[in-house]
Amino acid sequence: MHKRTFLKSITLAGLSLPQLGKAMSNNIPVNPIGDALIVANDESFWKSVRSLYKLKPDYINLESGYYNMLPEETLNNYLSIIKEVNYHASFYMRTRQFNERAAMNKLIAQFLGGSEEEIVLTRNTTESLDLIISGYPWKAGDEAIFAEQDYGAMIDMFKQVGKRYGVVNKMVSVPNIPKSDEEIVGIYEKAITSKTKLIMICHMINITGQILPVKKICDMAHKYGVEVMVDGAHAVAQIQFNINDLGCDYYGASLHKWLAVPLGVGVLFVKKEHQSKIWPLLGENDSVQGINRLNHFGTNPVHTYLALQFAINFHNKIGAANKEERLRYLQQYWTSKIATTPNIILNTPTDAQRSCAIANVGIKGLKPAEMAETLMKKYQIYTVAIDGAGVHGCRITPNVFTSLEELDKFVNALKEMAA
Numbered sequence: 148m149h150k151r152t153f154l155k156s157i158t159l160a161g162l163s164l165p166q167l168g169k170a171m172s173n174n175i176p177v178n179p180i181g182d183a184l185i186v187a188n189d190e191s192f193w194k195s196v197r198s199l200y201k202l203k204p205d206y207i208n209l210e211s212g213y214y215n216m217l218p219e220e221t222l223n224n225y226l227s228i229i230k231e232v233n234y235h236a237s238f239y240m241r242t243r244q245f246n247e248r249a250a251m252n253k254l255i256a257q258f259l260g261g262s263e264e265e266i267v268l269t270r271n272t273t274e275s276l277d278l279i280i281s282g283y284p285w286k287a288g289d290e291a292i293f294a295e296q297d298y299g300a301m302i303d304m305f306k307q308v309g310k311r312y313g314v315v316n317k318m319v320s321v322p323n324i325p326k327s328d329e330e331i332v333g334i335y336e337k338a339i340t341s342k343t344k345l346i347m348i349c350h351m352i353n354i355t356g357q358i359l360p361v362k363k364i365c366d367m368a369h370k371y372g373v374e375v376m377v378d379g380a381h382a383v384a385q386i387q388f389n390i391n392d393l394g395c396d397y398y399g400a401s402l403h404k405w406l407a408v409p410l411g412v413g414v415l416f417v418k419k420e421h422q423s424k425i426w427p428l429l430g431e432n433d434s435v436q437g438i439n440r441l442n443h444f445g446t447n448p449v450h451t452y453l454a455l456q457f458a459i460n461f462h463n464k465i466g467a468a469n470k471e472e473r474l475r476y477l478q479q480y481w482t483s484k485i486a487t488t489p490n491i492i493l494n495t496p497t498d499a500q501r502s503c504a505i506a507n508v509g510i511k512g513l514k515p516a517e518m519a520e521t522l523m524k525k526y527q528i529y530t531v532a533i534d535g536a537g538v539h540g541c542r543i544t545p546n547v548f549t550s551l552e553e554l555d556k557f558v559n560a561l562k563e564m565a566a
């Protein structure tokens with residue numbers, strides 16, 4: 148029996164969800180019962196999951212890191228809900244919209260294991276985290292810490308508050324293959340001074356897929372009275388966790404990544420005790436209190452938020468534990484085959500607690516951009532080149548629809564290119 152803490156499976160029952168007409172559902176052998184580590188290589192189950200996607204035949208998609216394509220079921224239900232909202236038009240916007248959005252908020256709070264009072268839907272990770280960085284009550288000379296491997300949009304916002312309020316930014320670097328959790332915790336701890344207010348860390352570093360020891364970093368930072376903001380863009384619905392167990396102060400993620408919600412849905416968690424001190428990004432409305440105070444609530448594509456329920460349904464049908472173990476299995480399947488191949492450099496730790504679907508691989512003497520181009524042009528394998536912050540290679544991101552045959556083709560391509 149494997150020992151990871153599993154998020155309690157959530158149910159959609161008990162929530163007053165939008166009346167959507169007839170939501171479509173495919174018949175897959177749902178949520179196989181048993182140890183997820185065994186389900187991870189049940190190829191007939193994963194073949195049936197693959198059949199639920201409309202995949203392009205032109206190339207092998209190993210770039211699910213940007214966003215996860217929707218299975219046909221979610222896509223069709225999303226299209227129906229767009230029509231439904233359009234049909235009721237302004238009447239919908241002035242009446243049903245509010246309760247139905249609130250129901251989605253409740254769903255994502257349940258999904259993350261947190262409280263509705265601390266979680267709100269946004270458009271994406273950038274909006275969630277930049278809202279905190281820009282709205283933090285900075286004073287000149289305050290210090291912030293983040294890593295060069297963090298996402299550019301957040302680093303840009305730290306630079307902006309540096310210019311605007313005199314915040315001093317300290318950039319650390321996380322090793323691609325760390326020796327221990329303590330090594331990583333120590334890197335952040337060394338950068339703390341009496342002026343440090345906020346540390347930003349990635350739950351999973353996007354360019355390598357490395358999972359950081361979030362709880363240990365938060366516990367260390369809190370000893371110094373420093374708050375921690377976590378970038379969970381890649382963690383939500385790829386790996387299982389309960390948001391309260393992380394011990395962080397702020398958490399932002401994009402749900403169009405691993406939860407496969409249509410493009411443009413994110414989430415923000417702010418601990419209750421911090422909510423009132425953060426300035427909203429857009430004009431504050433005095434009648435809106437709590438975490439909703441932080442969320443810009445102008446007219447927006449509400450149907451996209453409503454599609455959250457279909458995405459969670461699909462995720463639960465596969466099973467969160469089954470999905471996580473399958474994704475890790477796929478990554479370990481290909482990384483183990485090239486581990487000792489000359490000229491190949493793996494930039495991701497492969498032990499189970501440090502990575503899942505995503506890994507990054509480089510080839511000695513080959514620029515990442517050339518590597519990605521050759522993979523696509525010669526082998527019809529789509530990846531993304533990463534060339535910076537100490538990471539030089541292609542990010543490889545399989546998904547639940549990826550087959551072992553596709554990974555075999557990728558491994559053969561890598562070996563040919565490295566030879």
Ligand SMILES: Cc1ncc(COP(=O)(O)O)c(C=O)c1O
Nearest residue numbers: 271272273274298353378380401
């Ligand atoms: C670690 C990380 N943070 C933030 C983002 C930004 O996500 P979004 O563009 O959905 O805001 C990404 C996008 O890939 C990411 O990988």
